[in-house]
Amino acid sequence: MDDKRNLIIFALIAALVLFGGQFVTDYFFPTANPPATKMVDGKSVPVPSPTASTPAADAPDAIRPVAAALGASPRLPVRTPKLQGSIALKGARIDDLLLTNYRETIAKNAPPIRLLAPAGTKDARLAGFGWAGEGVATPGPDTVWTADAAELVPGKPVTLSWNNGRGLVFAMRIAVDENYMFTVRQSVANRSGSAVAVQPYGYVSQRGVSKDPDSWTIHTGPTGVFNGAANYDVDFSDVDAAGNNGLDFATTGGWLGFNDKYWLTALVPDQGKPVNAKFRIGGGGAYQADFRAAQAVVQPGRALTTETRFFAGAKEVGVLQAYENDLKIVQFDKAIDWGWFAPIERPIFWVLDWLFKFTGNFGVAIILLTVLVRGLMFPIAQRQFASMAGMRAVQPKMKALQERHKDDKPKLQEEMMKLYREEKVNPIAGCLPLVLQIPIFYALYKVLMLTIEMRHQPFILWIKDLSAPDPATLLNLFGYLNFTPPHFLAIGVLPVLLGITMYLQFKLNPQPMDEMQKQVFSLMPWVFMFVMAPFAAGLQLYWTVSNLLTIAQQKWLYSRHPALKEAAAK
Structure with a gap:
């Protein structure tokens, strides 16, 4: 009698595992990536590339095609062994980037991964840098910058410049390496007759939540390292709950941005200076990660320079580790959520x-x-x-x-x-x-x-x-x-x-x-x-x-x- 009862209990547990376990594993142990192939008549064929649906033209939140958005601004082409894209000279935004070594699917004609896209597009994701200051005419989203070169390639930085017409000259020297790191050196030269107080900032913005689900074992979404510790506890719902106030993190060293399973867009402020970092809700269904450094006073005839790095690319283990070691970016390899079993x-x-x-x-x-x-x-x-x-x-x-x-x-x-x-x-x-x-x-x-x-x-x-x-x-x-x-x-x-x-x-x-x-x-x-x-x-x-x-x-x-x-x- 006991054996029969035990067998019934085991059968019930097995049925629970088979039919109900999926609800548990989807959160605690996501089972696999979406299928790259499917079987048709006994042959393995690639799953078609994902196609975005086109919203109705009269919809109030109509989304622009990427090509139309790219044509709305003069652009500085970007070309590296792993990246291809452009920087919008209007607003000085890094907002167009393809990962040429990675494809959407395994099909030979599959398009490369688009990591960055201009504002107003379906999967908009971009980065920008600037200055804030009261009573100071600073560059804005409609500012058109002038570039001193025709394209940005590794080893040949490009300087963008803009004069506010009131004695302040803003410059942005942008460099890119052979992997995925941009270095942005911002400067403001005061040629006016009075001192000005300015505050440098940087931001990365993306429309909507990550396409990769956040789970107990694999964190996606808002991610950062603050004061020497990786933070995997913030998700998009937390940012929603914080509303206009956002979520603040005061830190010296570290980085912040948005994490997918395989891709990362992250700001890396000066590792030796304190900044105020924040995750917040942006406009048009966007989320934003940004930071501001301390306000500084620029005397007449003097200049102020600050440097920020921006990572936009694939989370290749060796590349992340090299950036952590060579550029001294605090715990940059924690962009991969290894978890407790990292030593194994x-x-x-x-x-x-x-x-x-x-x-x-x-x-x-x-x-x-x-x-x-x-x-x-x-x-x-x-x-x-x-x-x-x-x-x-x-x-x-x-x-x-x-x-x-x-x-x-x-x-x-x-x-x-x-x-x-x-x-x-x-x-x-x-x-x-x-x-x-x-x-x-x-x-x-x-x-x-x-x-x-x-x-x-x-x-x-x-x-x-x-x-x-x-x-x-x-x-x-x-x-x-x-x-x-x-x-x-x-x-x-x-x-x-x-x-x-x-x-x-x-x-x-x-x-x-x-x-x-x-x-x-x-x-x-x-x-x-x-x-x-x-x-x-x-x-x-x-x-x-x-x-x-x-x-x-x-x-x-x-x-x-x-x-x-x-x-x-x-």
Whole structure:
């Protein structure tokens, strides 16, 4: 009767995991990137590029096309090995930027990622810099600046200038490196006959919230480092709740901006001077991150200069780390939300990245990482397997003790502990490899989800993106049937292989004597097959290969120690 009740409870838990778990994992453990491919008639084809809907022309909030917005201002072209775009001379805004090394999809004709777009466009995101001061004619959004060069390229800064006609000359010297960092050196020269008080500022603005959802494990949205500590606690709803007052952070050193899963736009004030940073609501459904330095008085015949950096690009791990080390930007690598397991995640990333550069294929790199992990854990796994077989060998004695002391639980526990000592077995030794695997598995999950180096990386055959789920869904016969299965039934080939290999692994283990435990172990592989189906194919590949290595290891141990096989078979 107890076994039946326990089996019903397990079945209910399994159903809850399968059908209700998605609501939990969407927040705590986002499962994977959107599919890069889909199966059509058994072939893997790229998912079409996303297209923006065009609002009605008479709509009050009609959005301008990007091309029209770009034509509304004279422009300074920007060209680097990784960036292409322009700076609007009207308002001196960095508001047009394409990431030429990254595409929207894996299709050959997919457009590059557009990170910055002018105000008034659907996905407007831009940065600006200026001066504030009472009673001072300062540059504004309609100010047209004059450039001293035809384009901005690495190693050749461009100076924008503007004279307010009242004795103040404003200049903006803009430089860009070969990666994603702009350096903006603002200056104001006072040629008037009286002192003026001015305050430098910078801002980055984006229309709407991030397209990447914010979750417990991966933060997106307003992000910054203030007074030496990364802040992942602010989201767009907090900025909404703060209203016109905004959220203030007084800091010396650090940075602030808007974070996506793979992209970052961030202001980096002078790391040695105090500033007042703020997240606030902007106009037209926009959000703004900005800072202001302390007000300064510029005497006649003198000039004031301040320097700000602006990052706009991909969150490549090595690039972020180099900026932190070389430019002394406080915790700039925290733009990637590594979380608590960073001491494990970072080494796994560096090993994976090195293996990828060595092999040229991230799937092969994941397989080699699995072999490495299993090799390091082999001595522990040997002891685990021997302990499991030992536990199976003493099961008859344990049954006898249970019968003898079934009415005296304390005495039963005492006798069982004595039996463990005499037989030199440890009932929890078999859990150690699993416990050690959990942080490694979670770290690999975060690496696949977070790092752009894994984005759109293919393996073999139909697997074109290891950071997305396996697209070869069995329920629609690999795309031959023209329908999309429900999310929890979208079982690909890799999840099925994961379930089969887990089942075979459990069959090779010494079987428990308790019938309920046998039933649980027999069902567990198929439950995990469904649970793991929405996760990244790279994670499924790691687990499947790990299961295969465990099976091979068990076969080898049986060949070396026939007594273990006999104990498992009895």
